[in-house]
Amino acid sequence: VAVDEELAALAERLQARCLAAGLTVGTAESCTGGLVAHAVTTIAGSSGYFRGAIVAYEDDVKERLLGVPREVLAAHGAVSAQTARAMALGARDRLPADLAVSVTGIAGPGGGSADKPVGLTYVATAGPGGVEVARHAWTGDRAANVRSSALAALEMLVAAAEAAVPA
Amino acid sequence: VAVDEELAALAERLQARCLAAGLTVGTAESCTGGLVAHAVTTIAGSSGYFRGAIVAYEDDVKERLLGVPREVLAAHGAVSAQTARAMALGARDRLPADLAVSVTGIAGPGGGSADKPVGLTYVATAGPGGVEVARHAWTGDRAANVRSSALAALEMLVAAAEAAVPA
Numbered sequence: 001v002a003v004d005e006e007l008a009a010l011a012e013r014l015q016a017r018c019l020a021a022g023l024t025v026g027t028a029e030s031c032t033g034g035l036v037a038h039a040v041t042t043i044a045g046s047s048g049y050f051r052g053a054i055v056a057y058e059d060d061v062k063e064r065l066l067g068v069p070r071e072v073l074a075a076h077g078a079v080s081a082q083t084a085r086a087m088a089l090g091a092r093d094r095l096p097a098d099l100a101v102s103v104t105g106i107a108g109p110g111g112g113s114a115d116k117p118v119g120l121t122y123v124a125t126a127g128p129g130g131v132e133v134a135r136h137a138w139t140g141d142r143a144a145n146v147r148s149s150a151l152a153a154l155e156m157l158v159a160a161a162e163a164a165v166p167a
Numbered sequence: 168v169a170v171d172e173e174l175a176a177l178a179e180r181l182q183a184r185c186l187a188a189g190l191t192v193g194t195a196e197s198c199t200g201g202l203v204a205h206a207v208t209t210i211a212g213s214s215g216y217f218r219g220a221i222v223a224y225e226d227d228v229k230e231r232l233l234g235v236p237r238e239v240l241a242a243h244g245a246v247s248a249q250t251a252r253a254m255a256l257g258a259r260d261r262l263p264a265d266l267a268v269s270v271t272g273i274a275g276p277g278g279g280s281a282d283k284p285v286g287l288t289y290v291a292t293a294g295p296g297g298v299e300v301a302r303h304a305w306t307g308d309r310a311a312n313v314r315s316s317a318l319a320a321l322e323m324l325v326a327a328a329e330a331a332v333p334a
């Protein structure tokens with residue numbers, strides 16, 4: 001109902017790989033508000049590898065539930081490579097999961113600044129192969145930016161899952 | 168992009184009421200996989216009242232992150248009024264939020280039993296006015312059952328928010 005074919009196709013590919021490799025997955029989401037988890041769980045059988053998600057919309061929830069250090073938030077802001085990295089590591093540790101993805105960005109229309117414009121988004125994965133962080137600068141409206149972020153998160157999850165050597 | 172008009176209309180109504188009454192909101196989701204949080208956050212300005220979500224797809228995540236007692240899960244199962252109640256109270260306490268909703272159900276196509284068929288879903292709210300739990304027996308496919316559960320969750324949130332006397 002609520003997820004388009006491109007998101008669903010990535011979720012199916014992720015599920016096939018994770019079930020085959022015995023990898024569990026979780027998400028830590030800010031601007032996507034749970035869309036990555038929702039996309040993953042539209043696929044029947046996702047309970048075989050998907051652990052859950054922490055949607056940390058407020059900064060103190062990022063601290064409390066994901067363990068993002070207050071100093072990281074204060075020094076770099078919620079929308080930063082450092083916070084994205086800490087969110088992914090926090091989800092991996094606390095759910096726990098073998099592989100976690102995080103998304104933090106400014107979906108708009110409000111919340112942007114000269115330094116950090118609407119559309120700026122960081123996506124990170126933390127898994128057996130270490131941590132990867134990607135920076136994006138989307139130029140759509142709120143809905144388009146959220147969708148682009150969710151697609152980017154699923155693409156990074158698939159890449160990390162396909163690169164992971166099964167334990 | 169990913170949320171239909173009926174979900175979005177409820178999310179808008181919830182936002183208007185919560186911003187007016189100074190209520191914060193969070194979700195604890197199992198079968199909806201983050202769809203309630205995603206619907207809420209499609210509305211611009213949702214960061215003014217939405218705290219976040221804990222998507223607890225696996226039982227031990229319900230225990231770990233939502234504090235659902237192991238005895239409740241063992242005695243009543245993950246899909247039960249008792250677990251729904253504990254999930255809502257856990258989200259309210261741990262995010263924290265003034266008002267929390269929980270959803271736990273069997274979206275299908277797998278996972279059903281004679282006792283607990285596909286479509287069985289419990290939705291609970293925990294807020295200033297106490298705890299409410301509702302039982303549903305959906306008869307759709309996986310996507311339809313998830314959507315029905317998300318609609319029911321938003322409807323209960325709106326009712327609880329409208330009944331709440333501002334602090």
